Amino acid sequence: MPPGRNAVLEREVPAPAAATAVERCPLCSGSRRTVLHRLRDPSGRITGDFELLKCEDCAAVYVSPRPADAALTALYDEDFYFSTGWSYDALAEWVMDCIQAARRRRVERHLSSGRLLDVGCGDGRFVQHMARHGWEATGLDFSPSAIVYARRSPSGGRFVQGTLEDYACPGASLDLITLWQVLEHIGEPRRLVRRCHSLLRPGGVLVAAVPNIEGLSARIAGERWWGLDVPRHLVHYTPGTLCGSLESAGFRIVRVRHRSIQYDPYGLLHSSLDRVFTRRHFLSDFAKRNAMDGLPPHEYAYNLAALVALAPLLAPACLATTTVGALVRQGGFIEVHARRR
Numbered sequence: 001m002p003p004g005r006n007a008v009l010e011r012e013v014p015a016p017a018a019a020t021a022v023e024r025c026p027l028c029s030g031s032r033r034t035v036l037h038r039l040r041d042p043s044g045r046i047t048g049d050f051e052l053l054k055c056e057d058c059a060a061v062y063v064s065p066r067p068a069d070a071a072l073t074a075l076y077d078e079d080f081y082f083s084t085g086w087s088y089d090a091l092a093e094w095v096m097d098c099i100q101a102a103r104r105r106r107v108e109r110h111l112s113s114g115r116l117l118d119v120g121c122g123d124g125r126f127v128q129h130m131a132r133h134g135w136e137a138t139g140l141d142f143s144p145s146a147i148v149y150a151r152r153s154p155s156g157g158r159f160v161q162g163t164l165e166d167y168a169c170p171g172a173s174l175d176l177i178t179l180w181q182v183l184e185h186i187g188e189p190r191r192l193v194r195r196c197h198s199l200l201r202p203g204g205v206l207v208a209a210v211p212n213i214e215g216l217s218a219r220i221a222g223e224r225w226w227g228l229d230v231p232r233h234l235v236h237y238t239p240g241t242l243c244g245s246l247e248s249a250g251f252r253i254v255r256v257r258h259r260s261i262q263y264d265p266y267g268l269l270h271s272s273l274d275r276v277f278t279r280r281h282f283l284s285d286f287a288k289r290n291a292m293d294g295l296p297p298h299e300y301a302y303n304l305a306a307l308v309a310l311a312p313l314l315a316p317a318c319l320a321t322t323t324v325g326a327l328v329r330q331g332g333f334i335e336v337h338a339r340r341r
C-alpha cells in the first residue's frame, strides 16, 4: 500500500501545504463530479478539509485534495498495522490463523501452489501462512516497520520493503498477486494494476479486496462509515468500478465476493458507536489502548460507559445487517478474483 517511497515514521504530521487538488478521476480521467461529503481526518493528524468526490462518468469516489506523500506515509506507523497495547493471546492468534486459512482456501480454488506476491503485506501473516502451505511466497510493503515486524517471525516467506513500481521481478513470472485492502490507499491505481498485469503469467490470478462504497454498510453509516478512513483511503470502489478497472488492464473477472466477516460487522459497529461517542474512532482507539490519550477523564468515562452499554446490543444487529448485505450482494467489503487474459 505505497502512497510514497520513503517512509518517515513520526507521530506529528506537518500541515499539508503540499496537498494537491485532484482534478480528474483516478479511474477514468473524467472531470465531472459531485461532492458526496466534506470530511476531516478524525485523528486530527492531518489538518484541513477533504472532499469525497463522486465521478459522474464512472461512479468512482475519490478524495481531494490528496495529502502529500510524506504526510500520508507518516500515517502508516506501527499503530496502523498492529494493536500496540495488546499482546496477542492464544485465541486472537487462532482467529488470525483462521482468517489466513480462509483466504488460502478461496485462492486455492484457482491455483493450488506457485509463486505469490502479496502487495501491502503488513505484518506478513498471509505470506507466512501461504509459505507454510507450500507456496513460494513474498510479501512487499512500503513501510519499514511492517517489514521489520514480518521478518521477526520464523515461519517462512520472504519480505521486501519498497513499492511495486520499484520491485525487481521478471515479467510474466508470478502465479498469484494479492492486494488485501490495498487499492483504496493508492491515489493512481491504474498504474499499479497494469504493473500487476505485467508481472503475472498469462492465466495468473489477481485477488483484490476493498471497501465497497455502494454497500449496505456505507449507505447506512453515511459520512461516519469506518471504510471511508479519510484521508488514508484515497479512492473508493464499487463492484462495477473495480471490475471495470481490472478488465481495462487486461484481466477477466472470475469471482466477486461480498462477504467479509473480518471487516464488515466490525466496521458497521464502529460507525454506529461513533454516533454517540464524543470522539470518533473511540472503539479502535480503545482496542489499541490509546483511548485515554487527550481525553478528559469524565469524557473517557462517558465513552466507556456508552461502549459497554451499547456494544452488546449493536453487535448482533450489525452482524445480521451485514449478513443481509452480503446475501443481496451489497457487502460493505468486496473481494474480486481475476485472471490475466
Ligand SMILES: [Zn+2]
Binding pocket: 025, 026, 027, 028, 029, 030, 055, 056, 057, 058, 059, 060
Ligand atoms: Zn471516473
